[in-house]
Amino acid sequence: MRKRGFFVGFLLVALVIAGAVSYLADSDPDGLDHATLVGCQVVEVDGAERLTGNCIAQRARDHQLSSSPLADYAVGGDERSTGMAGVLGVLLTLGLAGGLFWLLRKRSTT
Amino acid sequence: MSTSVAMHMSDGLLNATTSMLFIGVAVVGLAVAASRARATLDDRTAPMAGLVAAFLFATQMINFPVLPGVSGHLLGGALAAILVGPWVGALCVSIVLVVQALVFADGGITALGANITNMALIGTAAGFLVALALRGIAQRGRVGLVSVAFIAAVVNTVLASLGFVVEFAMGGETSFPLGAVAATVVGVHGLIGIGEGVITALTVGAVAAVRPDLVYLLRGTQRPLELRTAEGVAA
Numbered sequence: 001m002r003k004r005g006f007f008v009g010f011l012l013v014a015l016v017i018a019g020a021v022s023y024l025a026d027s028d029p030d031g032l033d034h035a036t037l038v039g040c041q042v043v044e045v046d047g048a049e050r051l052t053g054n055c056i057a058q059r060a061r062d063h064q065l066s067s068s069p070l071a072d073y074a075v076g077g078d079e080r081s082t083g084m085a086g087v088l089g090v091l092l093t094l095g096l097a098g099g100l101f102w103l104l105r106k107r108s109t110t
Numbered sequence: 111m112s113t114s115v116a117m118h119m120s121d122g123l124l125n126a127t128t129s130m131l132f133i134g135v136a137v138v139g140l141a142v143a144a145s146r147a148r149a150t151l152d153d154r155t156a157p158m159a160g161l162v163a164a165f166l167f168a169t170q171m172i173n174f175p176v177l178p179g180v181s182g183h184l185l186g187g188a189l190a191a192i193l194v195g196p197w198v199g200a201l202c203v204s205i206v207l208v209v210q211a212l213v214f215a216d217g218g219i220t221a222l223g224a225n226i227t228n229m230a231l232i233g234t235a236a237g238f239l240v241a242l243a244l245r246g247i248a249q250r251g252r253v254g255l256v257s258v259a260f261i262a263a264v265v266n267t268v269l270a271s272l273g274f275v276v277e278f279a280m281g282g283e284t285s286f287p288l289g290a291v292a293a294t295v296v297g298v299h300g301l302i303g304i305g306e307g308v309i310t311a312l313t314v315g316a317v318a319a320v321r322p323d324l325v326y327l328l329r330g331t332q333r334p335l336e337l338r339t340a341e342g343v344a345a
Contacts, residue, residue, distance in 0.1 A: 006321050010161045018168035026173040026181035031298035032274060034180040036123060038294055039286075056291065059283045061122040063215040071215035073171060086171050089209060093167040097205045098160025101198065104144065105151035 011094065018086030022073070036060065118207065118225045119274065121218030128281025133223030139231045140204055146197040150326070158324050159194045163202040165313070166190060167209065174305050182302030185229045185270050188237025188262035189310040193317060195326040196238040203230035228273035237266035241327050248327055255318055255328070256311045263310035267303035271295050 029037060040055035051058055065071060070088065075081035124132075151159065166186040173181035186206070190199030204226050210216040217225050240262040241248065248258040275292045318325050 006324070007157055007161060009320075010158075010165065010317075014161070014165040014168040017165075018171055022168075022171045025171060025183075026175045028173070028175065028179050028181040030173055031176065031180060031182045031302045032119060032271070032295065034177075035291065035294040035298060038290075054284075054286075056123060056278065056282065056284055056286050057120070059122045060120045061218070063120065064219055065212065065215040068213070068215055070213050073214055073216070082171075085214070086168060089171075089214060090164045090168050092213065093206060093209050094160050094164035096209065097163030097202060098157060100201070100205070101147075101151050101156040101159040104148050105153065105156040106148060108153055 011090075014090050014094075015087055018090045019083040022082050022086045033057070118210065118217030118229070119221040121220045122283055123218075124221060124224055124277055125281040125283050126220070128277060129220040129223060131223075131281075132227050132277060133220075136204075136223040136226035136231070139227065140201065143197045143200040143204075143231075147195075147201055150195045150198055155194065155198070155324070159198045159202060162190055162194050162199075163205050166202060167206045169309060169313075170206065170210070176298065176301040176305065180298060182298070182305055184306050184309050185233050185267055186306075187229060187233025187235075187270065188241065188259065188266040188306070189313055191234045191238035192241050192259055192262065192310070192314050192327045193325060196234055199238065200230045200234040203234055224274070224277050228270045228277075232273045233266040233270035236269040237262040240265045245327060252315060252318065255325075256315045258327075259314040260307035260311040263307040264300075264303035267299050267306045268296060271299035271302075 028034075036057035037051070037055050040051040040053040040057060042049050043052055044050070051060075063071070069076055070085050071077070073082050073085045073089070075084050075088075121129075166184070166189070169184045170186065171183070173183045176182045186203050187199065190202045193199070194202065207217060207222065207225050207230060211219055211222050211225070241258055244258040244261065247254040249255070272292075272295075275288070275295055278286075278291060279288050314325065318328065322328050
């Protein structure tokens with residue numbers, strides 16, 4: 001029981017981080033994005049963001065899947081749903097990774 | 111408002127040849143990791159590894175401020191390597207990156223190989239090698255373990271960001287003075303590394319407090335667990 005308890009606790013922590021703490025995340029560009037944007041300005045043209053100036057990200061393309069249902073950690077583009085998107089992501093990652101590792105594991109002989 | 115919350119390299123930073131090259135590097139690296147991972151995965155560690163991946167996904171969502179207008183988030187290589195070992199750890203980080211790119215439109219699809227190379231392969235290897243070199247300190251007690259986790263995570267972040275600099279030097283889509291790129295990228299990631307170090311230290315410390323037997327880096331130093339399970343476990 002003790003064993004199972006730790007795993008359940010670990011999952012709950014991940015769910016709380018993705019489902020609730022995620023609302024507190026800083027929305028500024030991260031270090032890599034920042035570095036690729038040095039020298040450029042983001043301007044809005046017809047509602048779409050464009051880069052002007054000279055920077056590494058100048059030729060960066062929009063994500064091919066930017067209109068997928070969970071794009072940018074929001075359900076259907078609704079930013080209020082970040083927590084829900086995060087919870088789904090945690091469960092999906094757990095399912096994929098857990099499934100893969102369970103298949104890869106050494107079978108116990110008992 | 112559509113401020114991009116993209117956290118990884120997007121498509122169009124590296125040219126097609128370089129992107130393809132690093133997809134190859136990633137595939138080879140992951141194949142090696144998968145074959146070596148088997149030896150450390152069993153009924154007990156496989157669920158732990160799945161949870162580590164899920165925890166990395168969650169924690170990578172939390173961008174913390176590092177400079178005015180600049181944030182950072184956990185990459186997770188050292189964290190995964192210390193908890194589940196380097197091979198399984200590299201797979202954990204990779205699965206997170208694949209889910210982010212394919213489901214959350216975070217991190218370009220052609221850039222996935224380079225992102226995996228940097229964060230999953232370089233980051234995990236760097237974090238693990240540092241932790242391994244300092245294992246003697248880590249096994250001495252909680253303070254030692256937490257300190258080693260912090261240092262390994264700082265190094266993992268900086269080296270993963272250097273991976274980007276190398277890739278950009280090999281085949282950046284735009285020409286830009288490399289020295290300036292390296293200074294900005296590595297400088298910012300030195301700061302992000304401190305955040306990465308704190309998160310890694312807290313997480314490893316918490317797991318070690320409850321289940322030290324599940325910390326890969328501490329393997330071989332534990333007293334047999336059976337001593338404890340004999341009491342209080344219902345048959």
